[in-house]
Amino acid sequence: MLAVIHLADFVARELPDEVAGALPEIARDGLRATRNIAAHNYAGVDNARLWSTVSEHAPALLDDIESALRRVFD
Secondary structure (H helix, E strand, O other): OHHHHHHHHHHHHHOOHHHHOOOOHHHHHHHHHHHHHHHHOHHHOOHHHHHHHHHHHHHHHHHHHHHHHHHHHO
């Protein structure tokens, strides 16, 4: 859960707006929602969804972040 919280905070607070804005909206929204559940409602965490986020969606989002950074700063 901590990895999801940190990734969501990184996307929301650390990435330049033009990079964050280049990411798929569904990925940003899903990450934010999962982060909020993990941070504020531990008992409500769906472990299967959390595992899917960490093992599938987060790596894909990191690839998207890398691509967006290259487009913006190259």
